[in-house]
Amino acid sequence: MPPNPTACIIVIGNEILSGRTQDANINFIARRLGVMGITLQEVRVIPDIARTIVATLTEMRARVDHVFTTGGIGPTHDDITSACVAEAMGVPWEIHPESFALLEAHFGTENFNAARQRMAMLPRGATPIRNSVSLAPGYSIGNIHVMAGVPKIMQAMFDELAPTLEGGSPVQSRSWFAFDLFEGALAAGFEAIAEQHPELDLGSYPFHRPDGRRGVALVCKGTDIARLDHAAAQVKMLIADLGATPIEGEPPL
Amino acid sequence: MPPNPTACIIVIGNEILSGRTQDANINFIARRLGVMGITLQEVRVIPDIARTIVATLTEMRARVDHVFTTGGIGPTHDDITSACVAEAMGVPWEIHPESFALLEAHFGTENFNAARQRMAMLPRGATPIRNSVSLAPGYSIGNIHVMAGVPKIMQAMFDELAPTLEGGSPVQSRSWFAFDLFEGALAAGFEAIAEQHPELDLGSYPFHRPDGRRGVALVCKGTDIARLDHAAAQVKMLIADLGATPIEGEPPL
Numbered sequence: 239m240p241p242n243p244t245a246c247i248i249v250i251g252n253e254i255l256s257g258r259t260q261d262a263n264i265n266f267i268a269r270r271l272g273v274m275g276i277t278l279q280e281v282r283v284i285p286d287i288a289r290t291i292v293a294t295l296t297e298m299r300a301r302v303d304h305v306f307t308t309g310g311i312g313p314t315h316d317d318i319t320s321a322c323v324a325e326a327m328g329v330p331w332e333i334h335p336e337s338f339a340l341l342e343a344h345f346g347t348e349n350f351n352a353a354r355q356r357m358a359m360l361p362r363g364a365t366p367i368r369n370s371v372s373l374a375p376g377y378s379i380g381n382i383h384v385m386a387g388v389p390k391i392m393q394a395m396f397d398e399l400a401p402t403l404e405g406g407s408p409v410q411s412r413s414w415f416a417f418d419l420f421e422g423a424l425a426a427g428f429e430a431i432a433e434q435h436p437e438l439d440l441g442s443y444p445f446h447r448p449d450g451r452r453g454v455a456l457v458c459k460g461t462d463i464a465r466l467d468h469a470a471a472q473v474k475m476l477i478a479d480l481g482a483t484p485i486e487g488e489p490p491l
Numbered sequence: 492m493p494p495n496p497t498a499c500i501i502v503i504g505n506e507i508l509s510g511r512t513q514d515a516n517i518n519f520i521a522r523r524l525g526v527m528g529i530t531l532q533e534v535r536v537i538p539d540i541a542r543t544i545v546a547t548l549t550e551m552r553a554r555v556d557h558v559f560t561t562g563g564i565g566p567t568h569d570d571i572t573s574a575c576v577a578e579a580m581g582v583p584w585e586i587h588p589e590s591f592a593l594l595e596a597h598f599g600t601e602n603f604n605a606a607r608q609r610m611a612m613l614p615r616g617a618t619p620i621r622n623s624v625s626l627a628p629g630y631s632i633g634n635i636h637v638m639a640g641v642p643k644i645m646q647a648m649f650d651e652l653a654p655t656l657e658g659g660s661p662v663q664s665r666s667w668f669a670f671d672l673f674e675g676a677l678a679a680g681f682e683a684i685a686e687q688h689p690e691l692d693l694g695s696y697p698f699h700r701p702d703g704r705r706g707v708a709l710v711c712k713g714t715d716i717a718r719l720d721h722a723a724a725q726v727k728m729l730i731a732d733l734g735a736t737p738i739e740g741e742p743p744l
Contacts (some may be wrong), residue, residue, distance in 0.1 A: 240737055247710075250536075250549070252692055252712075253529045253696055253710070254517070254518075254521070254534070254696055255521060255522030255533075255534065256521060256525055256662070256664075256692075256712060257518055257519075257520075257522030257523075257524075257525055257531075258664070258710060258741075259518075259696070260515075260518045261514075261517070261518075262513075263515075263723065264507070264514070264536070265507075265510055265513045266508075266510075267744030268507070268508060269510030270510075271510075272510055277510045278509070278510075279508070279537065279538065280537055280538075280543075281502075281508065281534075282509075282533065282534065282535055282536075283533065283535075283537035284533055285532065285533075286694075291660065300735070312674045312695070312697065313674050313675045313678045314674050314677075314678045314683065314692070314695045315678065315680055315681065315682035315693075316685075316695065318692050324547065332608075342566070345675065349675075349676075351675065351676075351678075351679065352679065353675050353678030353679055354672070354675040355503070356678075357675070378589075387701050388697055388698070390699045390701070391699065406669075407550070409509070411507055411509075411511070417643075421565045421566050421567050421606070422566045422569075422602075422604065422606050422607040422610070423602075423604075423608030425566045425567045425568065425604075425607075425609075426604065426605065426606055427565065428552060428567055428568065429568035432568055432569075435695075440520035440569070441505055441506055441539075441569050442567045442569065443506055444565065444641055445514070445641070446643045446644065447639050448643070457506070457511060459505075459509060462710055484642055488511075
């Protein structure tokens with residue numbers, strides 16, 4: 239099997255860095271990429287500063303198969319993603335006639351002001367991501383996929399985009415957890431299981447809820463189902479051997 | 492006024508990249524840094540891969556005043572943050588006697604196994620971040636601050652750490668929003684306001700709730716209160732001039 243394609247997400251937005259907004263896009267895209275068999279290698283959250291956006295795009299598009307960006311494609315002065323993508327790709331940023339016509343028809347000629355006309359400017363060679371929710375100008379160019387920051391619009395764009403991307407082997411997951419079990423008690427046994435399955439990703443995740451419930455979840459991830467089931471059975475037995483009650487799935491919130 | 496100190500967050504964890512876990516630490520740290528007058532320049536989410544962690548630490552610690560990491564400091568095989576910090580700092584990763592004694596007293600000698608002893612290993616020269624919630628080995632070394640990934644523990648560590656950091660001018664915020672107002676209508680007026688206040692960060696944030704309520708929030712951020720109040724008054728007037736009803740604060744969820 240060839241290795242799965244790789245991806246990164248670049249979240250463009252001062253509002254995430256200032257703490258105004260809790261990002262919801264990373265988790266949505268991460269889950270969807272897992273199902274598609276595309277490995278999310280890195281996420282960067284960067285400010286609305288042109289040189290930072292261009293440098294980050296340039297670095298990451300050379301390093302992964304797919305770069306997904308969110309944010310900065312609206313009509314206001316702080317929406318500079320598209321101009322930066324054009325610069326990173328070395329192409330002009332120009333009126334995209336089809337998008338111009340769609341936006342003009344939507345807003346009506348008298349309301350199609352300069353700010354809205356700016357939304358019809360795309361890097362030359364971009365393929366728009368049409369969607370049912372918004373006329374916001376998402377698009378793909380090369381291996382860069384430019385999406386809105388508003389989660390509802392981003393999700394509609396991703397739904398359109400996903401079938402056009404070549405995926406890999408879907409990553410599956412098996413989880414067992416136990417209350418009142420702690421990592422220090424299981425670390426040696428868990429490492430021994432991990433060493434038997436180098437092609438899987440085995441992680442242990444302690445939880446500590448505000449109401450005082452504590453414990454640990456042991457998660458096996460990978461693309462080989464037989465291996466995964468084998469490792470999960472070993473994990474279940476490890477928990478039981480330590481005197482705790484293994485419960486299948488993820489711990490309750 | 493000297494410029495505010497700068498920071499980045501490095502989130503270390505496959506569980507964020509796989510979508511298993513919705514990160515909650517970025518938003519917490521971002522808000523707290525804003526109040527302290529420390530500018531969060533970038534966030535990176537990276538996997539539990541040693542060469543990636545070392546490279547990211549090495550790059551970012553040269554670029555910002557403070558590097559905050561979350562995750563990867565537990566006792567299991569996938570907890571490799573501390574060894575990587577030691578490598579990035581060029582110091583040995585070794586038993587920290589005081590932490591060793593505290594952990595041994597906590598677990599009792601018979602339960603203080605190899606995995607738990609590993610938690611007492613810190614980069615040479617590290618200063619532990621003691622806290623009331625956990626004995627997990629958070630610490631500062633140079634300009635790197637290493638914290639747990641579990642939000643409750645990370646927050647307790649940050650509370651201890653924050654008073655030891657030199658801050659800058661706190662970033663304050665003024666927000667107005669309106670329903671059924673759209674960015675394309677206000678972009679020109681909003682840009683004109685932004686141009687009058689180059690030292691402020693003015694952003695417009697459309698919202699689109701699942702129940703259909705839509706609109707836009709206009710947010711002014713900065714350290715100069717008089718400027719901020721001036722810009723906010725202009726923003727309020729802009730919204731009213733466009734025929735919408737300006738409402739102070741952030742839009743309801």
